[in-house]
Amino acid sequence: MSSNPLSAYACPSLPQDAFASATLEGLGRSQKIIPCAWLYDQRGSELFEEITQLDEYYPTRTEIGILQACAPLLAEAIAPGAVVVELGSGSSRKTPLLLRALREPHAYVPVDIAEDFLRASASALAADFPELTVLPVVADFTQPFHLPPQVSGTPHPRLGFFPGSTIGNFTPAEAVRFLQHAARLLGHNRRMVIGVDATKDPAVLVPAYNDSRGITAEFNLNLLHRINLELGADFDVNAFRHEARYHDRLGRIEMHLVSQRKQIVNLLGHRFSFEADETIHTENSYKYSVPEFQALAASAGWHPQAVWQDPAGRFSVHLLSNIVSETA
Numbered sequence: 001m002s003s004n005p006l007s008a009y010a011c012p013s014l015p016q017d018a019f020a021s022a023t024l025e026g027l028g029r030s031q032k033i034i035p036c037a038w039l040y041d042q043r044g045s046e047l048f049e050e051i052t053q054l055d056e057y058y059p060t061r062t063e064i065g066i067l068q069a070c071a072p073l074l075a076e077a078i079a080p081g082a083v084v085v086e087l088g089s090g091s092s093r094k095t096p097l098l099l100r101a102l103r104e105p106h107a108y109v110p111v112d113i114a115e116d117f118l119r120a121s122a123s124a125l126a127a128d129f130p131e132l133t134v135l136p137v138v139a140d141f142t143q144p145f146h147l148p149p150q151v152s153g154t155p156h157p158r159l160g161f162f163p164g165s166t167i168g169n170f171t172p173a174e175a176v177r178f179l180q181h182a183a184r185l186l187g188h189n190r191r192m193v194i195g196v197d198a199t200k201d202p203a204v205l206v207p208a209y210n211d212s213r214g215i216t217a218e219f220n221l222n223l224l225h226r227i228n229l230e231l232g233a234d235f236d237v238n239a240f241r242h243e244a245r246y247h248d249r250l251g252r253i254e255m256h257l258v259s260q261r262k263q264i265v266n267l268l269g270h271r272f273s274f275e276a277d278e279t280i281h282t283e284n285s286y287k288y289s290v291p292e293f294q295a296l297a298a299s300a301g302w303h304p305q306a307v308w309q310d311p312a313g314r315f316s317v318h319l320l321s322n323i324v325s326e327t328a
Ligand SMILES: C[S@@+](CC[C@H](N)C(=O)[O-])C[C@H]1O[C@@H](n2cnc3c(N)ncnc32)[C@H](O)[C@@H]1O
Pocket: 036, 037, 038, 040, 045, 048, 052, 060, 087, 088, 089, 090, 091, 092, 094, 111, 112, 113, 114, 139, 140, 141, 142, 162, 163, 164, 165, 166
């Protein structure tokens, strides 16, 4: 295989005004909301990487430990010559564990909404794997998009890689739709490896999303800086604070930006009023037991093939297959 010149495949499905539309629409709701994808500009992506190193943020190191242990078994289950499509690839820090174990992977397609961070991470990975074709795709993975022409329509088995418990950012109904959409994207000879954070004591969960050094707060508040910078809004960022809450009945962590006083914010010709303590809901992070996640995946047409966990059961890594619906 020839080494890859890292020609970025500019995906047409990310409209220039997507951030503006999502922000205007979300701030117009009675419970103000901005989808968590927009937390990840360059600064947000860098801050997320810092979060992954924090003592309180157990998911990254736990998932890496599981992947180190299960990679040889995963590789046995996956045919040689796979195209690995990573959804929300970020720093691609976990990817080498998979790529080194797989038999002659054909290509790696990292997909992310944060364009500059994606390009830098893909270049770094390509330098470490000079024989691998690396084809970064800038896209919103919740919307239809195409794989790069170099790998679409080829007979190579496809492996979707979705670590980081990013699946938890969807509501369960959205997660089912996403898994169905991922199946269509990957084609008929497909498997997925998905990392899922487990339900656990809120005393462990909440600090993971509200660390003592305030990095998660900075990550959340960076969204307001981004809106000011990119969309010309006049958020007084100091008049908001970060909050992480555990919602027991829904089994999810919620991140909010709380307005500390009554205020008006101007954005693209619109005025948005905030009461004191009113919030913008910026992220959900659902937690699943192994049976709960397997049932969710099955309802999206995926078959649980194997699952691995850390000894404390904090996190699970699932291998799913979906080969049967070739004619669907
Ligand atoms: C929780 S981080 C996980 C990063 C990495 N996969 C890991 O395991 O550490 C989520 C990643 O998904 C990306 N992302 C979030 N929403 C997205 C969307 N709708 N479309 C594409 N990428 C998205 C973010 O930019 C970020 O890199």
